[in-house]
Amino acid sequence: MELKDKNGLTEAEFLAQYDPGDYPRPSVTVDMMVLGTKKDLSGLRILLIKRGGHPYLNSWALPGGFVHPDETCYEAAKRELREETGIKDVFLEQVYTFSKPDRDPRTRVMSVAYIALTPFTLPVKGGDDALEAAWFDFEFTDNKIHIYNEDIGVDILYYLSTKRFKNGHIKYPNLVPTLKSKTKLAFDHVEIIVESMKKIRKEIEYTDLPFSMAEVSFTLPDLQVIYELLLGHKLYKANFRIMVADRIEPLGEKGKSIVGRRMSELYILK
Amino acid sequence: MELKDKNGLTEAEFLAQYDPGDYPRPSVTVDMMVLGTKKDLSGLRILLIKRGGHPYLNSWALPGGFVHPDETCYEAAKRELREETGIKDVFLEQVYTFSKPDRDPRTRVMSVAYIALTPFTLPVKGGDDALEAAWFDFEFTDNKIHIYNEDIGVDILYYLSTKRFKNGHIKYPNLVPTLKSKTKLAFDHVEIIVESMKKIRKEIEYTDLPFSMAEVSFTLPDLQVIYELLLGHKLYKANFRIMVADRIEPLGEKGKSIVGRRMSELYILK
DNA sequence: ATAATAGTGTCTATCAGACATTATCTG
DNA sequence: CAGATAATGTCTGATAGACACTATTAT
Numbered sequence: 001m002e003l004k005d006k007n008g009l010t011e012a013e014f015l016a017q018y019d020p021g022d023y024p025r026p027s028v029t030v031d032m033m034v035l036g037t038k039k040d041l042s043g044l045r046i047l048l049i050k051r052g053g054h055p056y057l058n059s060w061a062l063p064g065g066f067v068h069p070d071e072t073c074y075e076a077a078k079r080e081l082r083e084e085t086g087i088k089d090v091f092l093e094q095v096y097t098f099s100k101p102d103r104d105p106r107t108r109v110m111s112v113a114y115i116a117l118t119p120f121t122l123p124v125k126g127g128d129d130a131l132e133a134a135w136f137d138f139e140f141t142d143n144k145i146h147i148y149n150e151d152i153g154v155d156i157l158y159y160l161s162t163k164r165f166k167n168g169h170i171k172y173p174n175l176v177p178t179l180k181s182k183t184k185l186a187f188d189h190v191e192i193i194v195e196s197m198k199k200i201r202k203e204i205e206y207t208d209l210p211f212s213m214a215e216v217s218f219t220l221p222d223l224q225v226i227y228e229l230l231l232g233h234k235l236y237k238a239n240f241r242i243m244v245a246d247r248i249e250p251l252g253e254k255g256k257s258i259v260g261r262r263m264s265e266l267y268i269l270k
Numbered sequence: 271m272e273l274k275d276k277n278g279l280t281e282a283e284f285l286a287q288y289d290p291g292d293y294p295r296p297s298v299t300v301d302m303m304v305l306g307t308k309k310d311l312s313g314l315r316i317l318l319i320k321r322g323g324h325p326y327l328n329s330w331a332l333p334g335g336f337v338h339p340d341e342t343c344y345e346a347a348k349r350e351l352r353e354e355t356g357i358k359d360v361f362l363e364q365v366y367t368f369s370k371p372d373r374d375p376r377t378r379v380m381s382v383a384y385i386a387l388t389p390f391t392l393p394v395k396g397g398d399d400a401l402e403a404a405w406f407d408f409e410f411t412d413n414k415i416h417i418y419n420e421d422i423g424v425d426i427l428y429y430l431s432t433k434r435f436k437n438g439h440i441k442y443p444n445l446v447p448t449l450k451s452k453t454k455l456a457f458d459h460v461e462i463i464v465e466s467m468k469k470i471r472k473e474i475e476y477t478d479l480p481f482s483m484a485e486v487s488f489t490l491p492d493l494q495v496i497y498e499l500l501l502g503h504k505l506y507k508a509n510f511r512i513m514v515a516d517r518i519e520p521l522g523e524k525g526k527s528i529v530g531r532r533m534s535e536l537y538i539l540k
Numbered sequence: 541a542t543a544a545t546a547g548t549g550t551c552t553a554t555c556a557g558a559c560a561t562t563a564t565c566t567g
Numbered sequence: 568c569a570g571a572t573a574a575t576g577t578c579t580g581a582t583a584g585a586c587a588c589t590a591t592t593a594t
Contacts (some may be wrong), residue, residue, distance in 0.1 A: 003327045005552070011375075014324035017532040025295040028369075028380060029456040052586065054284035057273045069378055072436060091438030097367045097382050099298075101345040105281075107290040108339055110298060110368050117438070160278040168361030168387065168482040170539060201474075201483040204592050212438045238548070262545055491573075508575070509556060531564045532572055 026099075026108040029263075030077040031064035031189065032092075033196040034085070034116040034146060036135065037213060041259050043137055046147060046193075047085065050132040053093065055105045056186035060147075060154065062193075063133070064111065073112045081116060091117040091212035096195045103188050113192045117212040128145045140197050141232055145177060145190065157181040158190055200230055208247060213268045219257035219264035220244075246270075292536060296378040298371075300347040301334035301459065302362075303466040304355070304386040306405065311495045311529050313407055316417060316463075317355065318455075325375045326456035330417075332463075333403070334381065343382040351386060354403060361387040361482035366465045371452040373458045383462045385470060408540040410467050411502055415447060415460065427451040428460055441466065470500055479519060481539045489527035489534035490514075516540075 009017070034047035049062040064082050067076040077092050081195045093112045095113040103109065136154065139146040147156040158177040165174055175198065177190045184190075203209050211218075224240045248267040255266040272280045279287070304317035304356040333354050337346040347362050365383040373379065406424065409416040417426040430449040435444055445468065447460045455463075473479050474497070481488075483496045494510045521536040 003324075005323050005327055008325065011324045011327065015375055018376045020297065024296065025297050025334065026339075027290065027293065027295050028298065053274075053275050054279065054281045057275055057281065066293065067296070067369065068349065069296075070371050072371065072381075073367060082366050091440060094366060096364060097343060099337070099382070100322070101340050101342065105285055106288050134452065158311075168359055169486055170478045170481050172477065200446070206472075207442065208440045216439050219546090219557055221329055230328060236583090236585065237546085238550090238587095239549080239585080243583085257546090259594090264546060489573095506558060507573085508560095508577090509558080511574080512566090513556085527573090530572060531567090534573060 019036065020089045022190055024108070026110045028067045028073070029109055030067060030073050030080060030114055031062045031066050031111045031192055032077055032081060032114045032116045033062055033095075033193055034081070035213070036118045036120060036122065036140070036231060037226065038082050038137070039258075041222060042230070043139070044229050045135040046138040047133060047135055049084070050134070051186055052132070059157070059184065059186040060136075061186035062189045067112070073114075077112075077114045077116070085122060087118060087122055091115075091209070092102045093199075095192070095199050098192065100188065111187075111192070115196045117209065119213055119215050130216055140193075144180075145193060147185070148216060154183060156183050156185060160194070197208070201232070204230060208269060217251055217253075217255070219260075219266060220248075221260045221264055223259040223267075224234055225259045272397045273385075287437055294378070296380045298337045298343070299334050299379055299381045300337060300343050300345055300350060300384055301332040301381045301384045301412050301462055302384045303332055303365075304351070304360075304388065305483070306388045306390060306392065307496065307499060308335060308407070309528075311492060311499070313409070314499050315405040316408040317403060317405055318417070319354070320404070320413070321456055327456065329456040330406075330426070331456035332459045337382070343384075347382075347384045347386070355392060357388060357392055361385075363464070365469050368458055368462065370458065378431045381457075381462070383466060383517070385466045387479065389483055389485050394435070410463075413465060414450075417455070424453060425451055426453045426455060430464070473501070474500060478539060487521055487523075487525070487536045489525060489530075489536060490518075491527040491534055493537075 004010055005014060010167060021050050036045045036047070037043070038045055047063060047148045049063045051057055051059050051061050063080060065076070065080040067073055071079065073094065074092065081090060082088055093115045095115055097110060097112045101108055110211040134149055134152060136147045136149045143160055143162065148154060157180045159180050160175045160177055162173050163176050175194050177194055200209065204227070209232055210223065213226045214223050220241060223244065224237065227240065228234055247270055249270050251266040251268060253266045254263040257264045274280055275284060306315045307313070317333060319333045321327055321329050321331050321480070334351060335346070335350040337343055338448065341349065343364065344362065351360060352358055363385045365385055367380060367382045370381045371378055404419055404422060406417045406419045413430055415428040415430065418424060427450040429450050430445045430447055432443050433446050434441050445464050447464055470479065480493065480496045480500055484493050490511060494505060494507065497510065498504055505529055517539040517540055519540050521538060523536045525536040526535040527534045
């Protein structure tokens with residue numbers, strides 16, 4: 001017994017004759033905030049791509065690209081990351097979908113933002129003709145976002161202020177960036193960074209997210225520094241170890257930690 | 271000094287000649303999980319719409335609709351909600367963007383999911399020709415999702431199980447629904463419900479989200495019940511009051527609480 | 541040897557969970 | 568007046584924050 005709609009069509013018949021029509025449809029891209037660390041774990045780094053065409057010609061932007069017709073946004077983010085940087089098996093998490101109609105001056109483009117966390121500061125595919133990519137030092141505090149690379153002479157600075165917005169009849173605070181440097185990021189990519197960092201700091205409390213910036217086996221001094229970098233403040237060693245104790249497993253082996261000078265017990269995530 | 275790209279065009283020239291081309295673009299919709307409460311606060315209710323056409327003809331679905339070319343997803347959700355139910359000033363929060371290529375059999379449709387929380391179980395625009403809407407009793411526990419309305423003889427049940435997935439080299443648990451009733455929800459709307467409820471329960475810890483299901487002024491016994499409904503478990507009165515103490519302000523007036531039989535102090539959210 | 545740091549012990553303030561008690565209202 | 572419930576008091580165990588101390592090792 002097949003269901004028929006008001007035109008007397010079965011589902012198969014309906015789908016065969018279905019015409020998507022020409023409602024205006026948006027383009028959909030994914031953009032990734034890719035975070036790594038400096039080799040000595042003395043700071044965070046963010047991966048940016050220099051734009052080779054209008055709009056925002058010569059500005060730096062988050063890596064990203066169009067979602068293909070046969071893939072999910074997650075798969076698109078994974079593919080783009082592989083194509084642009086060569087990394088696989090990276091931690092990838094959806095953050096938010098940005099949809100202001102004028103966020104891209106060319107045409108309507110929505111962007112699904114992702115966080116990507118990598119254990120290594122991987123070598124960047126430089127010199128690739130259209131595509132110039134580079135890692136930048138990245139500082140995110142309560143007051144500012146600072147993105148800079150002295151080698152290529154780029155310095156991008158935004159101040160952050162907290163404003164209160166209404167949603168229904170409840171109010172909530174939100175971070176608003178204001179450009180303070182000559183150079184700026186392309187599109188609304190600062191906002192993507194703000195949302196992504198907010199999400200990271202919230203999720204650290206109840207997920208294993210910082211482990212994805214450590215190697216598979218790691219020492220506790222190194223892991224602690226990664227936590228501190230993501231959180232933006234120091235932790236007490238003893239407290240930190242109590243906190244992660246039930247999530248880690250000792251390998252029974254020692255290794256050199258990046259951050260210290262002595263050998264230290266190696267662990268893996270349970 | 272205007273920047274020119276590799277074709278010698280300025281940004282204005284580039285935009286004037288820009289052709290979005292015919293890359294296949296997805297349709298983008300918003301879908302809302304609209305939650306209210308029963309009049310006596312004895313349970314949660316969810317608003318569903320009966321589908322009048324293929325696919326999923328006669329199935330119940332979350333309310334939603336296409337994002338127009340001149341509006342953000344948030345604005346689309348607000349508009350759809352107003353059009354379909356008449357409510358304004360509702361709490362609306364983006365949850366997740368669902369993008370499986372085959373999630374809609376007609377054509378590629380991505381959906382940006384929203385949570386909508388309302389203080390009232392508003393009267394539903396029934397009888398509107400194509401659109402039949404109704405409130406359903408809604409139970410969401412660790413083991414199951416139960417959506418039912420005895421008046422119209424609909425009973426939808428999913429079991430929930432926890433599975434572990436990998437993201438990069440870290441693992442995380444996730445809830446997976448399995449259909450247990452004859453009737454099912456349209457599209458991937460169960461998954462939208464699962465993600466939305468997960469988000470609500472997480473956000474209760476650090477936001478004022480439950481206040482958006484109370485009237486502007488409310489009694490503490492009522493507010494506590496709303497918290498309990500959203501969390502899915504009971505709270506101790508004294509502890510609850512300590513928890514919300516610094517977020518509320520007494521009106522200096524008493525009112526009848528819905529849930530109790532006595533008068534109780536009225537409060538507003540700070 | 542010594543400076544640095546890996547690793548552990550422990551004190552304290554705070555907070556969530558759990559009951560208990562008192563005050564007040566409604567039928 | 569009696570039963571219900573609004574409102575508050577307080578005990579306990581767990582936990583985060585803070586600091587101190589010991590053990591080990593690279594130079």
